[in-house]
Every structure is written in structure tokens, then in C-alpha cells.
Amino acid sequence: xxxxxxxxxxxxxxxxxxxxxxxxISFTVAPGEFFTLLGPSGCGKTTTLRMIAGLxxxxxxxxxxxxxxxxxxxxxxxxxIDKRNMGMVFQSYAIWPHLTVFENVxxxxxxRGEPKASLRKRVLDALEVVGLSGYENRGSTELSxxxxxxxxxxxxxxxxxxxxxxxxxxxxxxxKLREQMRLELHALHKRLNLAVxxxxxxxxxxxxxxxxIAVVNKGKLEQVGTPSEVxxxxxxxxxxxxxxRTIILKGTMHKDGSESIVDIQGAGRVLVNGDAGFxxxxxxxxxxxxxxxxxxxxxxxxxxxxxxxxxxxxxxxxHLEYTIEAAGRTLILPSGKRDNHPVGAxxxxxxxxxxxxxxxQ
Amino acid sequence: xxxxxxxxxxxxxxKMRGFRLAELGVLLFFCIVMALxxxxxxxxxxxxxxxGQPQVFxxxxxxxxxxxxxxxxxxxxxxxxSIVRLIPSLTLAVIVAWLIARTDMPGGNTVEFLCWxxxxxxxxxxxxxxxxLLDPHYGFLNSMxxxxxxxxxxxxxxxSFWGIVFVHLGTGGIWLNVMLLTPVxxxxxxxxxxxxxxxGANTFTTxxxxxxxxxxxxxxxxxxxxxxxxxxxxxxELLLGLPARIxxxxxxxxxxxxQEPPAYGEATALGSVFLLVLFxxxxxxxxxxxGKKKFTVVTGSGYSTLRVKLGKWRYVAIGAFITWFLFxxxxxxxxxxxxxxxxxxxxxxxxxxxxxxxxxxLFGDPLFIGSLTNSLIIASTTAILGIMIYSIVGYLxxxxxxxxxxxxxxxxxxxxxxxxxxxxxxxxWIFLSTPLRGVLYGTVWGIALALTIHDSPVSTxxxxxxxxxxxxxxxxxxxxxGAxxxxxxxxxxLPLVGPIAATVxxxxxxxxxxxxxxxxxxxxxxxxxxxxxxxxxxxxxxxERAAALGLLITFIICVMMLIGRGLxxxxxxxxxxxxxxxxN
Numbered sequence: 001x002x003x004x005x006x007x008x009x010x011x012x013x014x015x016x017x018x019x020x021x022x023x024x025i026s027f028t029v030a031p032g033e034f035f036t037l038l039g040p041s042g043c044g045k046t047t048t049l050r051m052i053a054g055l056x057x058x059x060x061x062x063x064x065x066x067x068x069x070x071x072x073x074x075x076x077x078x079x080x081i082d083k084r085n086m087g088m089v090f091q092s093y094a095i096w097p098h099l100t101v102f103e104n105v106x107x108x109x110x111x112r113g114e115p116k117a118s119l120r121k122r123v124l125d126a127l128e129v130v131g132l133s134g135y136e137n138r139g140s141t142e143l144s145x146x147x148x149x150x151x152x153x154x155x156x157x158x159x160x161x162x163x164x165x166x167x168x169x170x171x172x173x174x175x176k177l178r179e180q181m182r183l184e185l186h187a188l189h190k191r192l193n194l195a196v197x198x199x200x201x202x203x204x205x206x207x208x209x210x211x212x213i214a215v216v217n218k219g220k221l222e223q224v225g226t227p228s229e230v231x232x233x234x235x236x237x238x239x240x241x242x243x244x245r246t247i248i249l250k251g252t253m254h255k256d257g258s259e260s261i262v263d264i265q266g267a268g269r270v271l272v273n274g275d276a277g278f279x280x281x282x283x284x285x286x287x288x289x290x291x292x293x294x295x296x297x298x299x300x301x302x303x304x305x306x307x308x309x310x311x312x313x314x315x316x317x318x319h320l321e322y323t324i325e326a327a328g329r330t331l332i333l334p335s336g337k338r339d340n341h342p343v344g345a346x347x348x349x350x351x352x353x354x355x356x357x358x359x360x361q
Numbered sequence: 362x363x364x365x366x367x368x369x370x371x372x373x374x375x376k377m378r379g380f381r382l383a384e385l386g387v388l389l390f391f392c393i394v395m396a397l398x399x400x401x402x403x404x405x406x407x408x409x410x411x412x413g414q415p416q417v418f419x420x421x422x423x424x425x426x427x428x429x430x431x432x433x434x435x436x437x438x439x440x441x442x443s444i445v446r447l448i449p450s451l452t453l454a455v456i457v458a459w460l461i462a463r464t465d466m467p468g469g470n471t472v473e474f475l476c477w478x479x480x481x482x483x484x485x486x487x488x489x490x491x492x493x494l495l496d497p498h499y500g501f502l503n504s505m506x507x508x509x510x511x512x513x514x515x516x517x518x519x520x521s522f523w524g525i526v527f528v529h530l531g532t533g534g535i536w537l538n539v540m541l542l543t544p545v546x547x548x549x550x551x552x553x554x555x556x557x558x559x560x561g562a563n564t565f566t567t568x569x570x571x572x573x574x575x576x577x578x579x580x581x582x583x584x585x586x587x588x589x590x591x592x593x594x595x596x597x598e599l600l601l602g603l604p605a606r607i608x609x610x611x612x613x614x615x616x617x618x619x620q621e622p623p624a625y626g627e628a629t630a631l632g633s634v635f636l637l638v639l640f641x642x643x644x645x646x647x648x649x650x651x652g653k654k655k656f657t658v659v660t661g662s663g664y665s666t667l668r669v670k671l672g673k674w675r676y677v678a679i680g681a682f683i684t685w686f687l688f689x690x691x692x693x694x695x696x697x698x699x700x701x702x703x704x705x706x707x708x709x710x711x712x713x714x715x716x717x718x719x720x721x722x723l724f725g726d727p728l729f730i731g732s733l734t735n736s737l738i739i740a741s742t743t744a745i746l747g748i749m750i751y752s753i754v755g756y757l758x759x760x761x762x763x764x765x766x767x768x769x770x771x772x773x774x775x776x777x778x779x780x781x782x783x784x785x786x787x788x789x790w791i792f793l794s795t796p797l798r799g800v801l802y803g804t805v806w807g808i809a810l811a812l813t814i815h816d817s818p819v820s821t822x823x824x825x826x827x828x829x830x831x832x833x834x835x836x837x838x839x840x841x842x843g844a845x846x847x848x849x850x851x852x853x854x855l856p857l858v859g860p861i862a863a864t865v866x867x868x869x870x871x872x873x874x875x876x877x878x879x880x881x882x883x884x885x886x887x888x889x890x891x892x893x894x895x896x897x898x899x900x901x902x903x904x905e906r907a908a909a910l911g912l913l914i915t916f917i918i919c920v921m922m923l924i925g926r927g928l929x930x931x932x933x934x935x936x937x938x939x940x941x942x943x944x945n
Contacts, residue, residue: 053841055841081837081840081841082842082843082846085843086841088838088841090834090837094835094837096838096839096857097857098856107842107852108842111842111844159843
């Protein structure tokens, strides 16, 4: 294990009866890293987080934190929840309603036998960090959703945990508050320099906050990478789809020296960066984001352009949305209001080779 | 990604080990205190010798018990009483619940409170009061009736079949049914009735064609529960039935065991037959419930705001209820007060008819002081034991991680079906024939244990639903914060279910104070509780002192319940889910 690994999650498996919820997921988290598990609901991301916390026991694999094995069913090792030194924010916040804000935040310190004098200071510091100074004597039921979440956050960081676990912390907030909290969470992470494992199904949250994203689907890891890697160059169709709208066209790979060119069934040719391991003549699909494709009226067709036909135009207020038929597929592309292509007109779709990924059929 | 998994039994894991241990511990406890007594009773019914002596097996007990026509008659009477009482009780309860929940009858909350109050008034003092009112010799209403023309003899006789049925119109069961049915009527989705009204149905048609049919599974479920509870009824049958030689199976068992020497064999044979019938009933009841699952949809969202306008009938409705309440509750309790202050009850015309001597005698009776102490020890132990055991059981059931959830649920519901006197009979067997004899037989601890077992259905359900409402997050948050399970239980879980725990404790304290059928087979001279003392006073004809004691018990219970209510602890009767015995 290298020095730059804080948490190692290795081949973990979790089953409930006959269903395998987590099916051999492996990843590592570096110190200070903001690591996000992204996926649709029921994909196993929350179970993964709960296995790190010790709330679920894996049926296979190993979990190691700072070189200390937390769980290894094959070797009969299991560190109890309360001995793992984690901080966790639950989706429901789990603020104890019978305790005040102060007592909620003080709980982890009391459990650890913190002396009275420093306890008070540490609680007030934690409340200040989350912007709740002056709220310490409030009853926890008198708080708004956003404030409850701050209390949950203060409770999770008050004792400097080895790892901060966040389970969809923003999903119960309204849209405006969610964006504000997202910014604050980002700032907080930079300030505390804590390693964070963050679970969400919201791709924009994941892209904005994370150092690295692990995309999870059906209990398996689809791809791990920086936000731009997973967004720009998804390794699988699922990752591409899940992270945003995608345009996908079928074609045949042509090798021309070092260049890889995909022939889109006579409608045009698109250059692909790198060779992505496809041989000459392979049937492939190319994938690009709609916003990386521009529309031009008809003219001479050069490489990286594909011909299509406008079938429908929808007025969306700040932009237009074209429904275009190209190479036997129906694509939906946004375009600025200044471009005006009437229904029935032929158009050129201009691809950016830096933003095109080739996938196998 | 390849994975190598080596299957490890979950029980070898430390986290689950404590959990499994708790589950198995609770199951073992229930097996010893519930399954074993029943088994012992079944075996004991074939044992010709009394407990403690070498066992000799044979059918003699069964033959003797059933060659006595009174035994079969007692069984038959139990069913007859329960059925006959059910009809007026359920009809009245449905009407009152409907009035409270679905009409504009004024004072609905007050009516609900009065029912709640009446439910806690113990039945034994009430029965005494009706004796004061209806006794052929000294009953006040009979004396009054004598002044009417053409009346030559006593009009009413409480020591009869119909007398017993009548007295039950004022005791616990009917008020409980109102409390159970009111939320059922309230929860009925508004849209169902509104749709019927929009389709052109009038109020009555809607009620008859939609509301009642839709609610019928719930009403039938409550009917079956109160029928089974009715079979258990003991106190009224004992006070009013014995003088008229009307026996139900409970009083028959009591009679067998009061013989010298006690007829253990016949009592266990009768108990076993009754048990078989009960299980048969419970089995069909569950089959019925399973067939009716489709109906449970009706308690959907959108509470009804549509209330039936009764017009001037609303005053008739509230008037009728208040009259009923005054007649069935206030009148008897008033006469209990009068009776306790009369030199000789019934003699209103003697000079200076009122006296404090019965109260002075009561408080001066050394038996009273001893019984009060015993009762307080028994009731407190029952309350504390109940909170300790059933909070754990409720927690286990709510966690949904059990190996045998159905079995545990079954045990928790068992005492609902098994009458107190039968459970005591089985426990008596255990107490007599095990090393625990010294600790439990004839002691306050034995009685407290029996009462605690009897409290299991409601206590468990209360804790289970409290824990289910809390959800797992609050507990998990404490665990992740570094708290051990025991610390979490003490600092987080117990305070959060505190109100429920207090309610359960108070209910169990109250029922321990008033129960007769459970301690009647288990007490001795040293462990006699107040309720048994009350029974003895009334059997020895000291009805004025019995009235005083009955009032005292009633007073203690009412004060406790009012304090409880003041603290915001409400008895919300078993909800839809809780009203199912041994659900899967």
C-alpha cells in the first residue's frame, strides 16, 4: 500500500439474500481527497458507504483505513462501528430531537471522554465552522432543514474523524439552498483538508465538488476518474448517459497512419483522438456531448462533419432545440437562437475531435 | 471484476453476536414462561397425581371433568356470554365512533375523553356498584321500583345471565372498542365517500353501501379480538355468577382449585380443551385476515374533512351518549361512594345512616396495609420489568434483522389469546415443580412475573411502533459518532422512547393493581394483593368495606391515568397493524 492511500476498498461484496447489492467494488481514497460515489438509486453506492462506516458488514473483500484492516470477512476481522473513528452525515441528518444543538454536537466528544473545558471550545469551534454560532442552546427541533444539516455536519467533524462520510446530504434541501450548501461544502473541504467520501445521484453535484468520481451501476464500478475524465471520456455507455445527455452515432473505424477516423455510414467522417484500441474496420460508436457539437447550414462537407436533416425545432426561451435525423438516428441538439435552420433543411453537425470518444458496438 | 468470497456465518461477527444473543435470550425467556407452562398444563392434564408427587398418566382427569355436565356447560356459557355481549357492545361502539369521527356532533373530543376515562375504571368495583343498585334484597333501584304501582317483587336480578350481560355494557371492553374504532373511521380516505356523494348517493346510502362495507374488515377484526377478550372475562362472572351457580370456564377452573384437595387434574383438562378451541379460532381468524389484504388500501392519504350534518339530531346524539355515560358510569360510581359511607347499605331510613367507620376499618385492617404493600411491590415490579423486557423485544422486532421474527411475534401475542387464569394455571405448574418454587411460588415475584407476561401484546406493540417511527438513523448516527450500543441505548434510544416507556409502565402498573384472574391462583397469605383482598371482602359479605376499597383502587388508577394524560402520554389504541395477532 502506498503512502498516498488513506482508505482502500478492495473487492467488497454485499448480498441481501439472493440479490448482490455490491458486486466486487474496489477503489482507494487519498488523504484530503474529495471522493464521490455517483450512481442511480439502488446501485449500491449507499451500501458501499455504510460498509465503510461499519453499518453494514461486507460478505467479501477487505476494507483498510490508514493501514488498519476495518473489515475482512475471510479473515474474520470486523472493527465495530464505534471504533472506526468516522464522521458521517446521514441523508435524514439524524439530529437527536431530545438534545440541544450543543449536546448533539458534543455527543461524539463526550463519548470520547473529552475534558469539559476543551469540549465547550471544540463544540463552539465546530458550530462556527458550519456557520451556526449562537445557535448552541436551540432545541434541535426548532431548526430549519438547512440548519439541521449544518448541525449534522458539525457533529461529524467535531472530533476530527479519519474520514468524513456524506450520504446524499443535499438531497433533502430545496434547490437554492442546495446550491449554497454545495459551495459551502466545497469551501469547508478545502479548509479542513479532510478526506471525504460523498454519495450522490446528482451528476452536477458530483462534477462540481469532487476530486475524483466513481460511477456505480448495479453494484459494479463503471469508471473512476476526475470529473473531466468521466464527463469527457466516459468508458461505458452508462457513464456517458448518466453524466448528461449524449449523442451517439454508429460507424466504422478507419486507420490512416496514426489517425483514427470513424466513417458514419456515408453521412460524414469524424476524427477520434488517440486510437482507443480499435483495429481498422471495427464497427464502433462515437459519443459526444450535445454542447460540443455545433450546427452549420449546408456547404462543403469536410472531416468532423456529419450531415443531418432538421425534423423539428422547439423554442426553449433562451435557446432552440433541434430534432435532427442523421445516419438513421434521431438526435436532439441545442443551438443558439441566432442560427436559424428551418424544418426540412439539411444541416452539418460539427464535432470537436477532443470531445469525441469511441466505444465498441 | 473477480471476487473471492469466503462465506462466513454471520453469528461469528461481533456486531451480530450481541444482537443474536439478545434475540435468542428473549426467545428462551418466552419459551420458559409461555410455551413451557402450556406444555406442562397439557401434560399435567394427563397426570393423575397432584403436582409434586410421582407422575402417573391416564385419562381419568379428562373423563371426570367431562362426565360432569357443569364443565361442558361452563365452556358453552363462556362462548354464549362473549357472543351475546359482543352484539350490543360492538353496535354501540360503532355508532359512537362514527359519531365522533364522521359527524358534526358537538363535544366529540369530550366524548372521546370520557370513553378513555371509562376504559380505565376497573370492572370489579363497578360490578360491586351494580350489586348495590340491583340486588334483590338491598338494591337501590329495586327498592325504588317497589314504590311503583303493580310492582310486588324485585324487578331486577343481577345474579343472572342477563344481569351479567348488562353489567358488561359499562365495563372496559365497550369503551376500548370505541377507542379502537374511532381512528379507523377517521383514517378512512375522504375520496371514497366523496366519490359516492358525487355519484348521487345520499348520506345514509353512502354510509350503508360504502363506509361500513369498506371498514368491515377492521370492524370484524376488532369484533374477533373483543370476542376473544370476552372469553377471558372473569371478575364480573365470579361476583355475579357464583351466587346463581352460573359458571364460565374461568370461574369453573377457579372452583376446581378451591376444592380441598385442589382438583388440579380437572382444572388442567378443562384449560387444555379451552386452549385447543382458542388456537382453532385464532387460526381461522388469521386465515380470514390474510384473505382480506386487498381492503387495507382504504386507509390512504387525504383525511376526511367531510362530516355528516346531523341537524337537530346532533343534540339527540350527544344527549343519548351523555345519558348512557351517566347511567353506566356516574350512577354506579356514585352509589359506590354512598355505599362506602353507609352504616348498613340499603337502610336509608335508620337514624344516622352515614358513617366513616368502613373507611376507618379499612385503613385499620392489618391485612389492608400488607396487601397495599404487596400490590405496590407487584405493580412497580410489573411496570419496570415490562419496560425492560418489552423495550428490548420491541427494538428487536423493529430492527427487522431477526432470525425468527414470526416466532417472536407469535409469543408476544400469545397472552392476548390465553386468558390470565389459564396462564397462571400453567405457571403454577412450573412454580411447583421446578427449583424456582422457593422464589416464585406464592410470592409477590411470581405474581409480578405472571402479570408481566400477560402485558406482552400491547407493551411490545407500543415499543415496536415507537422504534419503527424513530427509524435506524438516530441510532446509527450515535454509533458512528463512537458510542457503544449500550451507551447509545441509554443516551439516545431510551430517552427518545421515554414517553412510550412511561405510558407502558403506567398501563401495566394499573392493570397489575386491578387484575384478579392472574394472581388468584398464585397468591398466598404473605403475597395477597389489594384486588384479592377486595374479592375476599365481597365474598365475606363486607360489601361496604369492599366498596371503600374498590373506590380507593379506582381512585388510584384514575389519578395515575389523569397524570399520565396531563404529561401528554396518550393511549392510542392498537392501530390497524397492531390489531393483528401474530402477523407474519
